[in-house]
Amino acid sequence: MAGRSKKKGTSGAAKNYITRTRAVKKLQISLPDFRRLCIFKGIYPREPRNKKKVSKGSTAATTFYYTKDIQYLLHEPLLAKFREHKSVAKKIGRALGRGEAGDAARLEKNLMPKVKLDHIIKERYPTFVDALRDLDDALSMLFLFANLPSSEHIPAKTIALCQRLTREFEHYVITSHALRKSFLSIKGIYYQATIQGQDILWLVPYRFVQRTGGDIDFRIMGTFVEFYTTLLGFVNYRLYTSVGLVYPPKFNAKSDEQGGELAAFQLEGKANATNGATNGHDDDMAINPEAQAMADRIAAMPDVDDEEEQVMTDVAADDEEDQNTEGIDKFEPTAPDADILPQPQASSSEVASLFAPFTFYLSRETPRASLEFILKSFGCKRVGWDSILGDGAFTTNESDPAITHQIIDRPPLENGAPAPREAENGSSPTAQWPHSTMPGRTYVQPQWVWDCLNQGRLLRPDLYAPGAELPPHLSPWVKPKKGEYDPNLPLEAQQPDGEAEAFEEMADEDEDAFEADDDDDDANMDAVTDREGSVEVGEGMDIASNDDEDDDEDSESDADGGADDFDGFEDSDAESDVSEGEAARLQHQRELEAEATGKKIEVKAPTKQEQNAAIRKKFDKKKRQEEEERDRQKMMLSNKKRKLLKRIEYGENKRDTESENLRRKRARLEKAKAAAERG
Structure with missing residues (x-):
């Protein structure tokens, strides 16, 4: 007996995914509330491997979610809050329609539900380390909103909350000395702090006037800010209590209005370390006595007299x-093949x-x-x-x-600046x-x-x-990799053999070409001057006869014909090796003849250009031999491995070309700087 045939779209990939429209209908909420709920719960769209199977043959652009994720959202307590909010919003709309503004304000104040995300923070971050690992985006977003101007999309209350939370976090970094690195970039200032073994990296924008464009959806960003403020509040509380500080710290509104920023907060140490609920947050962590003592010393530290x-x-x-002058000793290897010793580093x-x-x-x-x-x-x-x-x-x-x-x-x-002038009371000079x-x-x-x-x-x-x-x-x-250009190292330590000489040859050729152009320009100017200052045409000039012209033409044709018949030897490797051997043999022969006759041979010292050419020639020969050996090794590889090696070589050649261009540019700048200092 044959089994029942399965209906299409009831199993497999079609059952594992659900479209956004079906998800919204299943949850019975509006699309904005659905987006907000997904951001709070950390649920994101998914891309199926085969869209045709999931969408039952349709190829239209559709957003899909995991069916299990949507099933998980059915039991979310925030759904009831969203429905209450919708119900109260309808009542407020009816009151405004009847012109009862007072009743509308009363409904909004008394019946509008308050959304709390404490349970979502506990669900998404079971341990405190998980929250620290997810703090990078939260800090970058909150620092961004803390520097934005208030507008109709961004209320001033939200900006003030972001400023308070970020400055509380900065105070903890200052107290714990957790900051490790920072970098000035075009986007802003990057900071990296190490907190409880986790590296946290965030971006702080420069304090320029920010102009928010109209193509930004502040509703989506505001939802993220609402979640991140709750997260950072929990993290700040846990960090402060871990070092024995009271959270939240005292806030001086007057100092903040005067631009105090960090100075508007005053840290205090706990008198008695206790466990339990504080400020509405449950915490089961026992405070370290050593950390408590350190925090008490920091809080009780008097000002410097x-x-x-x-x-x-x-x-x-x-x-x-x-x-x-005093630095950490460095262990240098005694031989090229010796072991590399670990270098000592400064303590934290x-x-x-x-x-x-x-x-x-x-x-x-x-x-x-x-x-x-x-x-x-x-x-x-x-x-x-x-x-x-x-x-x-x-x-x-x-x-x-x-x-x-x-x-x-x-x-x-400026040069010759006057000395600092004395103050009016004569106590100290004034800058x-x-x-x-x-x-x-x-x-x-x-x-x-x-x-x-x-x-x-x-x-x-x-x-x-x-x-x-x-x-x-x-x-x-x-960190610069092997073969890449490193601005921290001197140029000589990065250049391969023969590259410095090649740069000098290129620079000399450029200078010679520039001088030749100047000479040609001078010659042209002299010719123009002679032509203008000469007398009438024909005066003082010998006119050649026709015979002489024929002889000149014959000689020119012979010269051209000879040039056509013989183009000269090509500069090949074998011929260059032969010429080197022949030159050495002739030099040895001249030395023997001079020794027999008792004469002295004047040996001319090679010029710098000749030395550079010799070094460069030796380097090119060595490089050519390495390439030939590499080609021989390629012949033993399979076609698949040869193609893979070709892709690797392409990336290496591109990197080497970029590094060589940077080194050439630096050599040119250093040469120009040295010439300016000599001048």
Whole structure:
């Protein structure tokens, strides 16, 4: 007896996927609410392998979801909230239609349901490490909204919430010294912090005036912001309690209005570490006693007295010199084939106190928020700036003698700048930038802070002086591979054998061609001058006879014919080897004859161009031999492996060509710079 035939579209891939239209009908909610619910729950569209089987032969563009995901959403408590919201919205609409504005306001205030996402955070992130791993996009989105202006799409309340949460997170990074790397890019400033073993990378935009376009769907972005604010609130609470700090920290609204930003928050240590529910969040984590003691010391740390400030100022210059001269020893291999020893690195405590001995002053044109965050994350407790930049500065007096470093981003000083003028009370000189500088103070550009941070040590400040040509600012996450161009290494260490000589030959040929063009131009100008200054045509000129013309034509034709008959030898490898052997034999013969006759042979020293040509020739010969050997090895491969090797070689040749172009450009710039210094 034959079994029943299966109906098409009831099993297999057609049953595993469901279209968005069917999903919305099944959940009985609107499309915007469906999008919002999927974002909260982390459910995304899926692409089936065979769309025809899933859509029963249709090829129309359709969005599909997993059927199990939609089945999972049927039991979501937020569905009831969405339906209540729809019901109350209908009542408010009827009240407004009848002109009862007071009843509409009362309904919105009392009956509109409040949506909470606490249970979704617990579902999506079972452990705290899972939340930390998913924090990159959350921080980037919240920092973006914290820098946006308020508009009809973005309420000021949302922006204030993003600013508060992001600054609380920055305070934790400062307290725990978790910041590791940072990079200035076109998009903004990248930061990387290591928290409980997890590397978190986020992007902070520059503080320019943001113009939001009309092609941005702020409803979708607002849904993400609503979810991310809840997530970051939980994460901040857990991070603060892990180091024994009270969450949320005290917030000074007046200081925030005056531009205090980080200074508007005051951290406090917990007097008694207890477990249980705090601020509405359940936490079953026991606080580490050592972390609690450290937090209490941080919270109870008094401000630095003026006498201690002066002592630290006197010692700062000596500490800076010691740190610039004393470095970590490097283990160099004794032989090319010896084992590579692991290099010692600075400890995390040393890196965390990188800027601790110094007092910084930020000029008005520098990015105050990012510099304050980085300097305080690496131990600096004394950061000052002009009062126009906002509240919370260690000092607003640019002439304060306690300042050891000033970060500026202005043109260099003019030659012959006058000395600092005396203040009115005669106590200390006053700095009048850019006409004068304070003696004993180090002036650097902002890039110095980022490069010191990425390398984990204090760099030479004279390389970052005002107006100096800055070193390349490279991404700390991109490590140059073998064969690629590395701007940090000197050019000689990256060039293969014979490349430097080839660059010099090319440069000499370019110069010769340029000089030849100049000579041709001069000759043409002389000819024009002679032609203009000559007398009438025929005067002082010997007119050749017809016989002479025939002789000249015959000689020219003979010369042309000889040229046609013999084109010369081709410059081949075998002939070049023969010529080298013949030249060596002739040289040896001349030496023997000179030795027999007692004469001395004058040996001419080869020119630099000849030496470069010889080195380049030797390198080309070696390279040719390697290519021939490689071709012989290719012949032993199968067709499939030969094609794979061809693709690999294509990528390598492309990389080598790009690296060679960059090295040639750098060699040209270094040569021009050396010529300018000599001139």
